[in-house]
Amino acid sequence: MSDNVRTYTSKERNMYLLGLAGQNMIYNIIGTGLYFYFQSVIFVPAMAISIFMAVARVWDAINDPMMGTIVDKTNTKWGKCRPYLLFIPPVVLVITILTFCNGIYSSSNSNLQNVFIIGWAAVSYILWGMIYTVGDIPLWGVTSRMTEVEKDRASILSLARIAAGLGGGVVLLSITPLSQFVGQKLEGVAGSTAKSQQYGFIIVAAVLTIIGCGLFQLTGIFVRERVQSEDRKLTFKDNIRIMWGNKPFRKQLISGVLRSPIQMLLSVAMTLMSYYYGNYFGDYMLYMIILGGGIFGGQFIAMALVPKLMEKFEKTKLFIGSTIMGAIPFALIYPIYKIAPQDLDKPFWIAVLLVVFTLAGAGMGALNVLQSVMIAD
Structure with missing residues (x-):
């Protein structure tokens, strides 16, 4: 390939894929692990979980184009996407662990205690989704800035799905069994089975989150933006109008919600x-x-x-x-x-x-x- 062609190196590609695997580990820590944790470990009522998760899905439909607009308006010496990939992983790490730091919902609690437990579960989950999006949009968007070669872009995107599946699969297979295993080992220390299971989940979730965010951080460190964007700047309203005016995309969006x-x-x-x-x-x-x-x-x-x-x-x-x-x-x-x-x-x-x-x-x-x-x- 000509030296004048701007495209990523094999090292960049590999670091990007590792970062994507790590980011999807975090996604499944929340997508798979947190739901189980809410319902079966700290016993948040299923109706409450359904309501705030539905609210989060609706908010995502607004939050995604909003974040796209912010990225589009970003101009730094590192590029448009890379600043977020450098600085967001540590924030994602903190909020991911905090979503698991909650009380145990119980009839023996006061009404106020249970309200706070549900409230923090809802707030932390929605806040996590917002912060995750701040890293997710640039992570996928940076591929168009890593290379000007369409074939290379298609190649890395196809590999990205595999990397994402591997990262998510590791968590899917491990988080609940490992958490329960660690919880059993802590029964003598925690004082109760419920507390030991909670501590086990927090420990395993924290370890997996640290690993995932460490891998996620690799994208910000090693990826480079080579392709300059066009001068046209789009507002949030422009992005919404373009998105909604695109019939296939609109169908995809509605389908995703449904x-x-x-x-x-x-x-x-x-x-x-x-x-x-x-x-x-x-x-x-x-x-x-x-x-x-x-x-x-x-x-x-x-x-x-x-x-x-x-x-x-x-x-x-x-x-x-x-x-x-x-x-x-x-x-x-x-x-x-x-x-x-x-x-x-x-x-x-x-x-x-x-x-x-x-x-x-x-x-x-x-x-x-x-x-x-x-x-x-």
């Missing part, structure tokens, strides 16, 4: 599975690794197959099919339980659940790829 319950089903399903296997069977970690591995494996199988499927089928049809495929498996969990409530540890039913969770993961993995491609189109 599909948010499906994303929550993953956390609910893992919570139910962990409760069931944790209370009725001994090898809890083994079952969670098997079922979590199904989700993880399904995502990667789908991400590998979708590019081939797009050559034969319309993206819209694939998108609809993937949405259905991601939802139906979770709907099957309750009927499966009703059919064999005492036998879900048997090899046959473990195999059935593995298939169900693999299909659910495949649906989510396919949607991740299709959403990116359709927005890019």
